[in-house]
Amino acid sequence: MSEECNSNCSSCSKNCEERREKNQFLEPMNKDSNIKKVIAVVSGKGGVGKSLVTSLLAGEISKKGCNTAILDADITGPSIPKAFGVSGRAKGDGENIIPMETEGGIKIMSLNLLVNDVTDPVVWRGPIIAGTVKQFWTDVIWGDVDCMLVDMPPGTGDVPLTVFQSLPVDGIVIVTSPQDLVNMIVEKAVKMAEMMNIPIYGIVENMSYFKCPDCGKEHYIFGESKADNVARRHNIDAVVKLPINPLFAQACDKGLIENTAGNFFGDIIAKIEN
Numbered sequence: 001m002s003e004e005c006n007s008n009c010s011s012c013s014k015n016c017e018e019r020r021e022k023n024q025f026l027e028p029m030n031k032d033s034n035i036k037k038v039i040a041v042v043s044g045k046g047g048v049g050k051s052l053v054t055s056l057l058a059g060e061i062s063k064k065g066c067n068t069a070i071l072d073a074d075i076t077g078p079s080i081p082k083a084f085g086v087s088g089r090a091k092g093d094g095e096n097i098i099p100m101e102t103e104g105g106i107k108i109m110s111l112n113l114l115v116n117d118v119t120d121p122v123v124w125r126g127p128i129i130a131g132t133v134k135q136f137w138t139d140v141i142w143g144d145v146d147c148m149l150v151d152m153p154p155g156t157g158d159v160p161l162t163v164f165q166s167l168p169v170d171g172i173v174i175v176t177s178p179q180d181l182v183n184m185i186v187e188k189a190v191k192m193a194e195m196m197n198i199p200i201y202g203i204v205e206n207m208s209y210f211k212c213p214d215c216g217k218e219h220y221i222f223g224e225s226k227a228d229n230v231a232r233r234h235n236i237d238a239v240v241k242l243p244i245n246p247l248f249a250q251a252c253d254k255g256l257i258e259n260t261a262g263n264f265f266g267d268i269i270a271k272i273e274n
Contacts, residue, residue, distance in 0.1 A: 025165040027134050030096060033142035035069070038167055039149050039201065039272060042193075043175040044185035046077075046154040049206035050175045052248055054151040055083045055257040057173070057265050061272070062106050062258075066146040069099065071136050072110035073163055074153040075129045076122045081112045085255020090114060097140045104258045109140050126158040133159055134166050147272060156192045164196045171201040173268060176230070178208060178222040183230055190234050202238030202268040203227050210244040218243075238267035 029035060041054045054070060062068040072080040084102040090113040091098050099107040112118045153159050172193050176186040193200050205227035209218045227239045242264060251260040
């Protein structure tokens with residue numbers, strides 16, 4: 001434990017043994033994997049663009065030369081393969097599953113890479129869904145990974161709790177949008193992270209504004225930004241505000257999100273690299 005430790009793990013980016021020892025429910029990493037850092041991308045509710053943020057963040061990290069992976073824990077609504085243009089079925093070696101890779105080398109495992117038809121609904125109860133997420137950690141040969149992003153389902157239910165308890169999560173990124181209703185619910189995710197003693201690396205406010213391509217003026221379609229207020233209340237010092245950008249939607253639809261990665265997440269990536 002650091003001499004400066006104030007026992008508030010959620011506001012600290014240090015991954016000390018004191019915090020790790022508190023979790024007695026960790027699942028073993030796949031024996032043929034070496035994953036250095038695990039970051040969960042979470043939100044309090046659906047529809048705020050969490051998978052988009054996961055995809056953009058993964059692309060940006062990968063372009064810095066890091067071996068990057070995405071574990072798609074949104075079992076009932078997996079969208080990561082589509083965003084990266086990855087299709088088909090993942091193969092195995094008779095014992096474990098081999099993840100598929102994007103054009104840029106990002107490793108991906110998602111339920112949509114294991115089903116016959118990606119439009120088939122997943123009508124499973126919570127324990128089965130949670131068990132599948134664990135298997136994506138224990139039974140997938142990830143190999144050497146510098147940073148794994150976990151695209152979480154919305155809310156604070158079974159799967160987020162399973163991920164926080166079963167995987168050695170080093171930190172989380174909170175995704176929100178400007179509406180008051182969304183921010184009220186997102187604070188539940190923030191408080192869950194605090195309860196689980198997991199550091200919050202930053203808040204990403206998606207759809208924060210729209211910049212007119214003609215006059216350059218910024219329009220706050222969903223209301224003025226609330227991200228800074230939430231960050232101040234919880235001592236979070238990294239805030240990213242993503243604009244409404246039709247190019248993001250087009251890139252996801254065409255499977256080209258990897259080519260859209262820019263310099264959006266500098267402060268958050270600095271914490272991940274710490």
